[in-house]
Amino acid sequence: MTPIDGYPILTTAAMRAAEEACGDPAMLMERAGAAVAAAVGRLAGGSAILILCGPGNNGGDGYVAARLMTAAGHAVRVAADDEPRSALAIDARRRWTGPVEPLGTALPAPILVDALFGTGLTRPLENRTAAALHRLADAASLRIAIDLPSGVATDDGTVPTMPPRFDVTLALAAPKPAHLLQPAARQAGRVRVLDIGVPVTGDAHVLARPVLPDPGPESHKYSRGMVAVVGGDMAGAAELASLAAMRAGAGYVLYLGEGQGPPHGLVRRRWSPDALDDPRIGAVVIGPGLGRGDGTGARLATAIGSGHELVIDGDALRLLDVDAPRTATTILTPHAGEFAHLFGKAWGSKIDATRMAARRADAVIVHKGADTVIAAPDGRVAVSAGSSDWLSAAGTGDVLAGAAGAMLAAGLPPFEAAGAAVWLHRAAAAVCGRSFIADDLAAALSRVR
Ligand SMILES: NC(=O)C1=CN([C@@H]2O[C@H](COP(=O)(O)OP(=O)(O)OC[C@H]3O[C@@H](n4cnc5c(N)ncnc54)[C@H](O)[C@@H]3O)[C@@H](O)[C@H]2O)[C@@H](O)CC1
Ligand SMILES: Nc1ncnc2c1ncn2[C@@H]1O[C@H](COP(=O)(O)OP(=O)(O)O)[C@@H](O)[C@H]1O
Numbered sequence: 001m002t003p004i005d006g007y008p009i010l011t012t013a014a015m016r017a018a019e020e021a022c023g024d025p026a027m028l029m030e031r032a033g034a035a036v037a038a039a040v041g042r043l044a045g046g047s048a049i050l051i052l053c054g055p056g057n058n059g060g061d062g063y064v065a066a067r068l069m070t071a072a073g074h075a076v077r078v079a080a081d082d083e084p085r086s087a088l089a090i091d092a093r094r095r096w097t098g099p100v101e102p103l104g105t106a107l108p109a110p111i112l113v114d115a116l117f118g119t120g121l122t123r124p125l126e127n128r129t130a131a132a133l134h135r136l137a138d139a140a141s142l143r144i145a146i147d148l149p150s151g152v153a154t155d156d157g158t159v160p161t162m163p164p165r166f167d168v169t170l171a172l173a174a175p176k177p178a179h180l181l182q183p184a185a186r187q188a189g190r191v192r193v194l195d196i197g198v199p200v201t202g203d204a205h206v207l208a209r210p211v212l213p214d215p216g217p218e219s220h221k222y223s224r225g226m227v228a229v230v231g232g233d234m235a236g237a238a239e240l241a242s243l244a245a246m247r248a249g250a251g252y253v254l255y256l257g258e259g260q261g262p263p264h265g266l267v268r269r270r271w272s273p274d275a276l277d278d279p280r281i282g283a284v285v286i287g288p289g290l291g292r293g294d295g296t297g298a299r300l301a302t303a304i305g306s307g308h309e310l311v312i313d314g315d316a317l318r319l320l321d322v323d324a325p326r327t328a329t330t331i332l333t334p335h336a337g338e339f340a341h342l343f344g345k346a347w348g349s350k351i352d353a354t355r356m357a358a359r360r361a362d363a364v365i366v367h368k369g370a371d372t373v374i375a376a377p378d379g380r381v382a383v384s385a386g387s388s389d390w391l392s393a394a395g396t397g398d399v400l401a402g403a404a405g406a407m408l409a410a411g412l413p414p415f416e417a418a419g420a421a422v423w424l425h426r427a428a429a430a431v432c433g434r435s436f437i438a439d440d441l442a443a444a445l446s447r448v449r
């Protein structure tokens with residue numbers, strides 16, 4: 001049972017290809033069932049277990065696990081409505097010698113294991129199946145899904161049938177998009193990967209802990225990274241971004257706009273068209289609090305023309321022509337509304353849509369939300385899982401933009417800089433607890449840096 005950070009994310013087709021490359025499928029199912037049995041056995045302690053088995057190989061895993069856990073001394077019951085259809089599942093069912101109860105009348109157990117459907121789900125669950133799953137899950141004290149909660153669409157995280165909220169999902173071989181993308185991801189609970197001996201690779205990964213550049217004895221304020229934040233109509237938002245850049249580790253932050261007061265380490269200057277003519281600037285952040293009034297388009301054009309690496313957020317995303325050529329390295333940080341404005345109706349999953357957008361804009365895109373997807377023009381993707389819902393507050397996006405500016409200015413390449421900023425942002429939110437405000441979040445960056 002391994003945490004998922006850094007794991008490749010596999011679609012159904014990629015998972016099938018990886019499995020096929022592994023040889024004997026019966027051996028694979030036996031390994032999957034054994035891994036499930038070991039994990040569920042550990043989670044269950046001495047409590048009784050009810051395994052719900054479906055007609056495909058997900059159900060097959062359930063029958064194998066039932067047999068192995070029974071042999072290991074656990075109290076296991078099995079419930080299923082449909083006879084197995086795949087050769088593997090038929091064989092696994094045959095080797096389970098205990099009774100199989102109908103789902104509709106099965107009595108609950110403290111440990112519920114859902115082996116109804118995995119990557120093979122092609123349509124919503126039948127009402128009676130969904131009802132039994134919910135009834136038995138509601139009555140259990142620990143809910144465990146095998147591979148995926150039954151009812152979710154593996155490749156895009158939609159929910160043809162809303163499953164119960166699971167405590168743990170045991171992903172076989174690798175996480176799938178539905179383990180990370182909402183709304184499915186929320187129903188999966190804690191996701192752990194079970195190694196079943198299938199080598200997995202891909203260009204989409206779960207966001208991993210970044211390697212952050214730390215200062216050394218030779219460091220000075222400019223070498224740590226100089227960030228210029230272009231202000232506009234709303235000083236507060238640009239100041240939050242500035243503060244976040246400082247807290248994320250920038251050595252020098254220049255705030256170009258109106259406003260005064262702490263922090264005293266923030267260098268304030270009024271905006272002027274030559275304000276970015278400083279070769280020491282490592283990154284320019286534009287958008288937080290920029291507004292859309294007179295002169296804002298000119299500020300964006302100046303920033304883009306400066307040749308400095310860019311973080312373009314908020315209002316600047318409403319002014320940007322994504323198809324116009326840019327020379328400088330760029331990170332765009334749209335939320336769902338800004339993404340739709342820039343790229344139109346999304347196609348495919350959030351992973352697919354963000355990857356296509358990054359190619360089109362020739363920029364790293366941080367497509368924000370409870371399931372933030374980061375994509376690079378070369379096709380690499382990182383998905384951030386498990387951030388605090390309390391991030392849904394005004395100003396938290398400004399904090400992210402400032403942190404991204406600090407990471408770029410510190411010298412990280414744009415995809416890594418974006419990932420590091422999202423990681424720090426999530427970690428800062430985690431230490432802030434509940435109902436924090438964006439100012440707290442910016443301050444907490446120092447604690448997780
Ligand atoms: N292929 C392999 O070698 C391995 C597969 N494994 C397991 O196999 C799963 C995938 O197996 P399958 O491809 O058989 O898929 P599933 O077990 O998810 O289900 C597919 C079956 O259910 C039917 N079905 C789909 N949606 C339905 C619905 N809403 N109501 C009723 N029936 C429905 C399909 O017609 C098919 O018969 C994985 O999630 C994993 O748990 C593991 O055993 C590892 C090895
Ligand atoms: N429900 C949620 N769970 C986790 N993170 C969220 C959630 N809602 C928003 N976020 C994160 O909070 C930030 C909000 O940014 P944004 O919408 O730009 O707000 P603002 O412009 O007010 O700063 C983004 O980093 C986003 O990923």
Ligand SMILES: [K+]
Binds near residue numbers: 115117146
């Ligand atoms: K399942």
